[in-house]
Amino acid sequence: MNKKEDIVTFNKKKFRFSDWLAEKIIKAVAFLSIAVVILIFIFVFREAFPIFKMNKTGPAITETLVQESYGSAETENKTAKSIESQVENSSKISQTVDKPSATLLSNTWMPVSDNPRYGLWPLFLGTLKVTLVALLFAAPISILAAIYTAMFAKPRIREIIKPVVELLAGFPSVVIGFFALMVMATVLQNIFGYASRLNAFVGGIAMGLAAIPIIYTLTEDALTAIPKTFTEASLGLGASRRQTAFYVILPAAVPGIFAAVVLGLGRIFGETMIALMATGNAAMISINPFDSVRTLSATIGAEMAEVVFGDTHYNVLFLIGSLLFIFTFTLNALAEFYFKNLVIRKYQSKK
Amino acid sequence: MNRNIKDTIVESLTGVCVLLIIFIIVSILTITIIGGWPNLNWTFLSEFPKDGMTKGGIFPAIIGTAVMTIIMALAAVPFGVITAIYLAEYANEKSVIAKTIRFAVKTLAVVPSIIFGLFGLGFFIGFVGKNMDAIFSGGELKWGQPNILWASLTMALLTLPVVIVSVEEAIRTIPRDMREASLALGATKWQTIRKVVLPGSVSGILTGTILAVSRGAGEVAPILFTGAVYFSSNLPHSLSDQFMSLGYHIYIMSTQSSNVDATQPIQFATTLVLLLLTFSLNAIAVVLRYRIRQKAK
Numbered sequence: 058m059n060k061k062e063d064i065v066t067f068n069k070k071k072f073r074f075s076d077w078l079a080e081k082i083i084k085a086v087a088f089l090s091i092a093v094v095i096l097i098f099i100f101v102f103r104e105a106f107p108i109f110k111m112n113k114t115g116p117a118i119t120e121t122l123v124q125e126s127y128g129s130a131e132t133e134n135k136t137a138k139s140i141e142s143q144v145e146n147s148s149k150i151s152q153t154v155d156k157p158s159a160t161l162l163s164n165t166w167m168p169v170s171d172n173p174r175y176g177l178w179p180l181f182l183g184t185l186k187v188t189l190v191a192l193l194f195a196a197p198i199s200i201l202a203a204i205y206t207a208m209f210a211k212p213r214i215r216e217i218i219k220p221v222v223e224l225l226a227g228f229p230s231v232v233i234g235f236f237a238l239m240v241m242a243t244v245l246q247n248i249f250g251y252a253s254r255l256n257a258f259v260g261g262i263a264m265g266l267a268a269i270p271i272i273y274t275l276t277e278d279a280l281t282a283i284p285k286t287f288t289e290a291s292l293g294l295g296a297s298r299r300q301t302a303f304y305v306i307l308p309a310a311v312p313g314i315f316a317a318v319v320l321g322l323g324r325i326f327g328e329t330m331i332a333l334m335a336t337g338n339a340a341m342i343s344i345n346p347f348d349s350v351r352t353l354s355a356t357i358g359a360e361m362a363e364v365v366f367g368d369t370h371y372n373v374l375f376l377i378g379s380l381l382f383i384f385t386f387t388l389n390a391l392a393e394f395y396f397k398n399l400v401i402r403k404y405q406s407k408k
Numbered sequence: 409m410n411r412n413i414k415d416t417i418v419e420s421l422t423g424v425c426v427l428l429i430i431f432i433i434v435s436i437l438t439i440t441i442i443g444g445w446p447n448l449n450w451t452f453l454s455e456f457p458k459d460g461m462t463k464g465g466i467f468p469a470i471i472g473t474a475v476m477t478i479i480m481a482l483a484a485v486p487f488g489v490i491t492a493i494y495l496a497e498y499a500n501e502k503s504v505i506a507k508t509i510r511f512a513v514k515t516l517a518v519v520p521s522i523i524f525g526l527f528g529l530g531f532f533i534g535f536v537g538k539n540m541d542a543i544f545s546g547g548e549l550k551w552g553q554p555n556i557l558w559a560s561l562t563m564a565l566l567t568l569p570v571v572i573v574s575v576e577e578a579i580r581t582i583p584r585d586m587r588e589a590s591l592a593l594g595a596t597k598w599q600t601i602r603k604v605v606l607p608g609s610v611s612g613i614l615t616g617t618i619l620a621v622s623r624g625a626g627e628v629a630p631i632l633f634t635g636a637v638y639f640s641s642n643l644p645h646s647l648s649d650q651f652m653s654l655g656y657h658i659y660i661m662s663t664q665s666s667n668v669d670a671t672q673p674i675q676f677a678t679t680l681v682l683l684l685l686t687f688s689l690n691a692i693a694v695v696l697r698y699r700i701r702q703k704a705k
Binding site for chain 2: 073075076079080082083084086087088089090091093094096097100101103104197198199201202204205206208209210218220221222224225227228229230231232233234235236238239240266269273297298299300303320323324326327328329330333334354357358361362366374375378381382385386388389390393
């Protein structure tokens with residue numbers, strides 16, 4: 058009887074106010090990350106939304122904007138192009154001002170003029186070009202390097218290679234951008250002999266440098282996550298290390314490698330400082346990789362500081378931001394939920 | 409024989425890729441050092457820019473970066489540590505809440521830094537700041553414009569995942585036995601966390617803080633329009649002041665300076681300072697993290 062009561066009191070937890078409060082506070086704070094993601098959604102979209110409601114912008118407002126933003130220094134190419142367009146526009150004396158939302162799909166990005174046009178196509182095309190160059194440069198190199206580290210290198214060498222490559226991740230993007238602007242642009246121009254010094258190619262290679270550590274690390278993780286039995290079975294059957302790496306391990310790790318490339322893509326897509334410094338910043342429609350381009354993120358970075366708060370141009374820049382956010386969010390969700398499940402399912406079926 | 413040759417070729421090809429990456433890293437370092445070292449001296453570090461930014465030092469940029477990262481760490485570290493405690497100690501791994509928080513943290517880690525800048529502009533400056541002005545100073549513009557506080561808080565959001573990941577890793581290395589011993593001695597869960605888990609993860613918290621500071625010192629995109637300025641003749645002495653930052657200084661000097669060629673030594677030296685700063689911070693973090701992992705083994 059007595060014994061039983063003892064057990065009951067032992068199991069019954071004493072209510073402690075401090076413990077209860079601590080748990081509640083910790084839980085509440087942990088929700089902050091979710092809250093921030095939601096707030097980013099709300100506030101970036103909120104500032105972009107008016108673009109679809111607006112009908113007309115008064116030319117008077119754009120006039121003052123023209124004065125303001127030409128006062129400050131812009132990138133060479135940009136200024137030259139803008140002045141050209143300004144001259145063109147003043148001679149035209151356009152009376153009608155297009156609805157800003159209608160110009161979004163036009164072929165010219167000319168936010169600062171009497172008849173502002175917010176065509177996103179040149180920016181999309183520019184981003185696409187830079188991203189392609191960066192991915193074609195970074196993905197093969199980092200995947201092959203990861204294969205070497207995970208499969209061929211001796212353990213002692215691997216211990217050195219991994220942290221050294223990860224050092225690259227610690228380089229601020231402004232430093233990589235500076236290096237691209239000062240050194241790579243000149244070197245690559247001497248090799249390939251193209252006309253404009255800063256272009257999609259230089260920018261793409263530089264952004265590839267920023268993506269290499271991401272793709273490399275995640276690919277290496279994916280390769281080493283493959284069970285040792287795979288390697289042992291393959292080597293035991295008489296395959297060489299190369300054959301094991303490329304015909305056994307690599308196919309098994311494909312979902313993980315794909316996730317690595319997707320996350321690298323997200324990094325390249327949103328990279329701002331390198332794009333601002335090394336791509337030339339001229340919004341034009343061309344598929345030549347050696348032409349100057351202006352990417353979506355660089356457009357925000359270069360123009361946001363000079364727009365009027367709440368102006369159409371301001372809203373369009375937020376719209377671009379929303380697009381970037383949706384895109385990277387989707388990529389991350391894909392890498393997180395789709396590819397990870399693929400890996401798990403694969404091993405479960407093989408068990 | 410044929411197969412052996414193929415093996416050698418392919419294996420060396422992958423090796424060449426590693427060498428290429430290392431070559432790039434080494435050349436960035438050497439070129440920055442060669443370009444920046446001759447100009448790096450005490451006057452450069454302790455003087456204000458002179459003659460329309462073409463001469464003088466980078467003192468305000470160093471101080472601006474330091475102050476910004478300190479405020480950032482003060483905001484990011486407590487929140488990061490608490491979130492990590494929740495994820496490691498309280499959360500049920502299979503619960504939807506824990507999964508959602510994890511996904512949110514990962515999302516914060518991959519959102520482009522420029523989006524944080526937009527968020528800082530739209531939320532901190534346009535919403536919080538504007539409303540603070542309306543309430544406290546009757547609509548007079550004080551907080552509703554870019555300043556060092558908003559820039560630091562924006563940066564804190566960006567570096568939050570860095571802190572969370574390192575601290576959680578460190579907490580997970582604390583052996584289960586220690587927690588159980590503490591609970592068996594009659595300590596409550598919160599007491600266990602305070603007296604056993606937190607002291608055991610100090611090095612993890614330190615690693616997270618250092619990595620966050622290194623990341624925050626190098627990022628430029630989030631502060632482009634939330635507080636960084638081209639030139640300021642004063643050091644920031646209140647939270648509502650704007651500030652100069654090393655990364656922004658490099659960007660401005662190399663793309664929009666009145667005379668890019670003449671200021672090249674300054675640009676290289678500033679880049680060298682920033683690189684040395686982030687590099688040494690990262691090196692410390694790597695050593696600390698290595699120690700944590702050794703301890704876990």
